[in-house]
Amino acid sequence: MTTSHHSAVTDAFLVTDKVALVTGGGNGIGQETAIVLASAGARVTATDVNEPGLLRTRTRAEELGLSIATQSLDVADPAAISDAVDDVMAAHGQLDILVNAAGIMIMRNALEVIPAELDTVFRINVGGTFFACQAAGRVMTPGSSIVNLTSSIQDRTSPGRITYAISKGGVAQLTRTFALELGPAGIRVNAIAPGWVETGMTDQHWTGNDGTIDHDRRAEYIAMMATASPLGVVGTTRDVALSVLQLASDAGSFITGQVVRINGGAFMA
Numbered sequence: 001m002t003t004s005h006h007s008a009v010t011d012a013f014l015v016t017d018k019v020a021l022v023t024g025g026g027n028g029i030g031q032e033t034a035i036v037l038a039s040a041g042a043r044v045t046a047t048d049v050n051e052p053g054l055l056r057t058r059t060r061a062e063e064l065g066l067s068i069a070t071q072s073l074d075v076a077d078p079a080a081i082s083d084a085v086d087d088v089m090a091a092h093g094q095l096d097i098l099v100n101a102a103g104i105m106i107m108r109n110a111l112e113v114i115p116a117e118l119d120t121v122f123r124i125n126v127g128g129t130f131f132a133c134q135a136a137g138r139v140m141t142p143g144s145s146i147v148n149l150t151s152s153i154q155d156r157t158s159p160g161r162i163t164y165a166i167s168k169g170g171v172a173q174l175t176r177t178f179a180l181e182l183g184p185a186g187i188r189v190n191a192i193a194p195g196w197v198e199t200g201m202t203d204q205h206w207t208g209n210d211g212t213i214d215h216d217r218r219a220e221y222i223a224m225m226a227t228a229s230p231l232g233v234v235g236t237t238r239d240v241a242l243s244v245l246q247l248a249s250d251a252g253s254f255i256t257g258q259v260v261r262i263n264g265g266a267f268m269a
Contacts, residue, residue, distance in 0.1 A: 011250075012249060012250045012251040013040065013245060013246065013249050013250075013251045014040050014041050014249065015037060015040045015041050015042040015096070015097065015245070015248060015249050016040070016041030016042075017041065017043075018037075018041070018042045018043070018096040018097055018248075019042065019043045019045075019088060019092040019094050019095050019096050019097070020034075020037045020042040020043070020044045020045070020095075020096065020097035020098070020099065020248070021044075021045050021047065021084065021085065021088050021095060021097070021098050021099070021132075021136070022034045022037070022044060022045070022046045022047065022098075022099045022101060023047050023048070023073065023075050023099070023100050023101055023102040023128065023132060024047075024048055024075075024100070024101035024102030024103060024149075025044075025046025025047055025048050025053075025054065025057055025068075025070070025101065026046065026048030026049075026050040026051070026052075026053025026054045026056070026057055026070075027048070027050060027053045027056075027199065028101075028197075028199030028237055029101050029149060029194065029197065029199060029237045029240045029241065030046070030048065030099070030101030030102065030149075031046070031053070031056070031057045031060070031237070032237035032238055032240070032241040033099050033101060033237075033240070033241040033244045033245075034046040034057055034061070034068055035057070035060060035061060035064065035066065035068070035241070036238070036241040036242060036244070036245050037097065037099075037241075037244070037245065037248065038061060038066040038067070038068050039064070039066060040245055040249070042096075042097060042248075043069075043092060044068045044069065045068070045069040045070070045071055045084075045087075045088055045091075046058075046068050046069070046070050046071075047070070047071045047072070047073035047075075047084055047102075048070075048072070048073065048102065049072065049073065049074045049075075049102075051072055054070040054071075054072070055070070057070060058070050069091075071084060071087065073102075075100075075102045075124055075127075075128025075129075075131075075132065076120075076123040076124050076127065076128060078127070078131040081128070081131045081132050081135050082131070082135045084135075085132075085135040085136055085138075085139060089139055094141070095136055095139055095140055095144070096140070096141075096143070096144045096145070097144065097145055097146075097147075097248045098132060098133070098136040098140075098144075098145075098146045098147070099146075099147045099148075099149070099244055099248070100128065100129040100132050100133070100146070100147070100148045100149060100171075101149045102124065102128050102129075103124060103125050103128075103149065103168075104120065104121055104124045104125060104164075105121075105161065105163075105164040106120065106121055106163055106164070107160045107161065108160060108162070108163065109159060109160055109162075110162045113162065113163055117163060118163050121163040121164060121167050122163075122167055122170070125164070125167035125168065125170070125171060126167050126170040126171060126174070129148050129171050129174065130174050133146055133148070133174065133178045133189065137178065137181075137182050137185075137187060140182075140185070140187050141185075141186070141187075142185065142186025142187070143186055143253075144186070144187045144188070145187070145188045145189075145190075145247060145248045145249075145252065146178065146182075146187065146188070146189040146190070147190055147191070147192060147244050147247045147248055148171050148174075148175050148189070148190070148191040148192075149171070149191070149192055149194070149240075150168040150169075150171040150172045150175070150191045150192070150193045150259060151164070151165075151168040151193055151194060152193050152194060152195045152196075152261060152263045152266065152267045153165045153168055154168045154169045154172055154193060154259075155193070155261075155267045155269055156267055168193075171191060172191055172193070172259050175189055175190065175191040175257070175259065176257050179256045179257035180257065183256060183257075188247070188252065188253070188255065188256040189256060189257065190247045190252070190255055190256060190257065190258050190259070190260060191258070191259045191260070192240060192243055192244060192247070192259075192260050192261075192262055193259050193260065193261045193262070193263070194235055194239075194240045194262050194263065195228070195229070195234070195235055195261075195262065195263025195264055195266045195267065196225040196228070196234050196235065196263075196266070197234065197235040197236060197237060197239070197240060198222065198234065198236070198237075199237060222234055228264075228266035229263070229264035229265050229266045230264070230265040231264045231265060233264050234264070235262060235263065235264060239262060240262055243260060243262050247260070
């Protein structure tokens, strides 16, 4: 491979001079995605309702020699989402990449779910993603990309996760519809459905009521989840973030309306 050809391949994964907005950027996949996009050249604004988490994101970026802007945002509020997009446009004059990583899970068996819980999960997971796509879609230009985070739980759920599962199924469907409607404007819309990845959302499995971590339980749980993969592995937030980068960059220019399953083969569709 010649040097120029190698450079062209590498450049396809860069997002230099692109402007990105990442929701849920204070933790887990959202935080790692903000770091990866910034590393690939994007001017990134990470948002989250978790302000201490945003501080950690900004600190991590600075330690890596990167700069990430942060902004408090509750995606359950459509007006606040619209304001966040307006702020990015005011600061940069463009919005090229939107990543919807904000989400919530409430564990409850189906017969015990109360209306307020269903409403909360849907306002954040579905409504937050929907209204962010809507606000971004109104200002994005050809070549822009939206990446939504759904979950492998849409393919195979488990007890206690019904509200999360059906909300993520909704994210998959709204992704396809936005891809169809924004396609003529040259805007790509895709979703990523990660398999099991250790994030703040999974800490409940080995964290006590007093906040202490049972490290043996953590190791056992991760080993158990790895058995679902033919590779015998679990994913990392970086695995998912790199897949987001592909979809957000020119390397994904022929991909739209897809739910990309990043799960080590644990679920095959």
